[in-house]
Amino acid sequence: MAKPAKKAAKGKVVSKPAKTAKAAKVAKAPKEKGPSAAEKNRFTLYGFAGSTSTYTVALMLSLCRHPFSYIHVSLRDGAHKLADYLVKNRYGQVPALRDGQVFLVQSAAILLHLSESLGKFDGKTMLEKARIREWLFWQWDKLAVPVYRLRARNRGFRQFGDEVRVMYDTEAKAALAVLEGELSKSEWIAGKKATAADVGIYSVVRFCPDANVDLGHYPHVSAWKKRIEALPGFATPEQLLPMESRLV
Numbered sequence: 001m002a003k004p005a006k007k008a009a010k011g012k013v014v015s016k017p018a019k020t021a022k023a024a025k026v027a028k029a030p031k032e033k034g035p036s037a038a039e040k041n042r043f044t045l046y047g048f049a050g051s052t053s054t055y056t057v058a059l060m061l062s063l064c065r066h067p068f069s070y071i072h073v074s075l076r077d078g079a080h081k082l083a084d085y086l087v088k089n090r091y092g093q094v095p096a097l098r099d100g101q102v103f104l105v106q107s108a109a110i111l112l113h114l115s116e117s118l119g120k121f122d123g124k125t126m127l128e129k130a131r132i133r134e135w136l137f138w139q140w141d142k143l144a145v146p147v148y149r150l151r152a153r154n155r156g157f158r159q160f161g162d163e164v165r166v167m168y169d170t171e172a173k174a175a176l177a178v179l180e181g182e183l184s185k186s187e188w189i190a191g192k193k194a195t196a197a198d199v200g201i202y203s204v205v206r207f208c209p210d211a212n213v214d215l216g217h218y219p220h221v222s223a224w225k226k227r228i229e230a231l232p233g234f235a236t237p238e239q240l241l242p243m244e245s246r247l248v
């Protein structure tokens with residue numbers, strides 16, 4: 001806010017001396033404030049480039065425009081089962097997120113933590129908050145497991161026969177039909193704007209083609225996917241998850 005002009009002793013208004021052209025120019029173009037050192041150091045994400053659960057956390061941080069360091073945990077070398085990693089994630093899985101002094105695990109729980117603590121992609125009412133949790137639980141219950149199992153089979157990481165493949169395929173399609181119905185009624189899953197529920201579910205839907213599940217049958221889901229990809233800060237797994245560690 002501009003300071004009021006100073007009053008002189010006799011009640012006269014004394015205006016400030018006029019700024020030189022150079023000083024005025026400097027005042028007009030303030031330097032853009034980058035993240036502070038504390039902000040930069042706050043988050044470290046431990047993950048693996050091919051991991052969908054790591055991607056969802058990286059995407060959330062990117063959408064929140066928050067810098068983070070990234071530590072590559074080599075699943076191929078079994079680094080996620082070593083003692084120094086198990087103190088970060090008791091389940092021996094990626095991702096883990098260091099927020100200051102604490103480690104957080106389970107990607108859906110991390111999304112909720114980020115949305116609440118950064119005040120972005122969070123619910124604005126008790127009902128919206130409850131809806132976000134509901135959809136994130138549903139996502140793991142009904143959508144993520146079949147899609148991830150089918151994707152892992154396609155990539156040669158899991159072996160199972162055709163009967164099981166058909167079962168997962170049916171489950172994935174049933175879950176997408178539920179999502180299609182919901183997104184035919186509203187633009188976003190749990191609120192009037194994008195929330196952590198959209199970020200979490202997007203990170204599964206994105207990988208449907210890798211699981212041979214065709215999104216062409218779900219026009220509302222496909223349109224919503226494009227809306228997420230148009231959000232400021234959106235980035236792909238390739239852009240966010242390198243094969244080596246990256247410190248900010």
Ligand SMILES: N[C@@H](CCC(=O)N[C@@H](CS)C(=O)NCC(=O)O)C(=O)O
Pocket residue numbers: 050051052053054075080092093094095105106107108
């Ligand atoms: N529910 C967990 C799932 C994490 C998960 O399945 N991570 C995979 C990579 S995407 C993993 O670490 N797999 C190795 C293992 O389970 O031993 C989460 O959301 O964080």
